[in-house]
Amino acid sequence: xxxxxxxxxxxxxxxxxxxxxxxxxxxxxxxxxxxxxxxxxxxxxxxxxxxxxxxxxxxxxxxxxxxxxxxxxxxxxxxxxxxxxxxxxxxxxxxxxxxxxxxxxxxxxxxxxxxxxxxxxxxxxxxxxxxxxxxxxxxxxxxxxxxxxxxxxxxxxxxxxxxxxxxxx
Numbered sequence: 151x152x153x154x155x156x157x158x159x160x161x162x163x164x165x166x167x168x169x170x171x172x173x174x175x176x177x178x179x180x181x182x183x184x185x186x187x188x189x190x191x192x193x194x195x196x197x198x199x200x201x202x203x204x205x206x207x208x209x210x211x212x213x214x215x216x217x218x219x220x221x222x223x224x225x226x227x228x229x230x231x232x233x234x235x236x237x238x239x240x241x242x243x244x245x246x247x248x249x250x251x252x253x254x255x256x257x258x259x260x261x262x263x264x265x266x267x268x269x270x271x272x273x274x275x276x277x278x279x280x281x282x283x284x285x286x287x288x289x290x291x292x293x294x295x296x297x298x299x300x301x302x303x304x305x306x307x308x309x310x311x312x313x314x315x316x317x318x319x
Contacts, residue, residue, distance in 0.1 A: 156261040161305055163265030166221035166296035175262055176223070179295065182258030183227075188247035194233035195248045195290075197255075198226040198281055202294075211276040213269055213292065221265070221296025226281065227252045229288045248290040256293060265298035 151159065176199070183197055202209060206219040218224065227248045234244035256266040269292040277289045 151261055153257075156257050159302065160257060160260040160266075161302050162267040163294070163298045164215075164217045164267055165299040166217065166265060166294060167299050168220070168222065169297050170222050171264065171295060171297075175264070176295075178262060179225075179255055179258045179264070183251045183255040186247070186251040186254040188250065189235035189243035192233055192235045192243075192247070194230045194235075194244040195251050196228050196230065196287070197251070198228060200224045200226070200281075208280055211273060212280055213272045217267075218269070218292075218294055220299075221294035223295040224292055225255065225295050226277070226292045227255070227290050228283065229290050230286065231288060232286055244288070245290055252291045252293070259293075259295060263297065264295055266293040266295060268293055 180197060180199070184193075188194065200209065200223065202219040202222055202224055209219050209224060210216075212218075212224075229244035229248040231242055231244045234242040234247065236242050252268060256268060259266045270290075272289065272292055274289055277283065281289070283289065
């Protein structure tokens with residue numbers, strides 16, 4: 151599948167098979183995330199891979215939907231603000247970089263036949279506790295990672311003419 155087909159095929163999976171993700175497939179997904187562009191190539195992020203088996207109750211504190219822990223893995227992207235490049239007005243880019251990393255991860259997963267669902271509606275305090283995040287590290291997004299239990303659902307997107315402006319607003 152080429153990159154445009156992968157982008158079109160990606161959808162938010164909310165049901166997973168219990169089948170394990172082979173280590174070599176996981177490595178490819180993580181490598182795609184590592185290759186994501188970041189401001190000044192600072193790479194102010196870390197990936198946290200959690201095996202869900204036996205940790206369902208604990209992980210439910212992060213995000214309480216049952217399908218979150220159906221997949222054999224959950225991957226979190228966290229930002230390390232102290233490592234981030236800053237724009238001239240001092241805006242840090244760690245969150246932007248971390249979201250680009252998550253995008254690369256979910257697209258690579260899609261291309262490899264895996265399902266994901268970008269989750270930002272998690273409990274930050276529970277996340278810090280469950281994952282043992284130190285001060286100075288900020289959770290940004292999570293996704294289950296596994297094989298979808300059903301075919302792709304149709305999702306609608308707004309037409310380009312509603313989303314794109316040329317030259318000026």
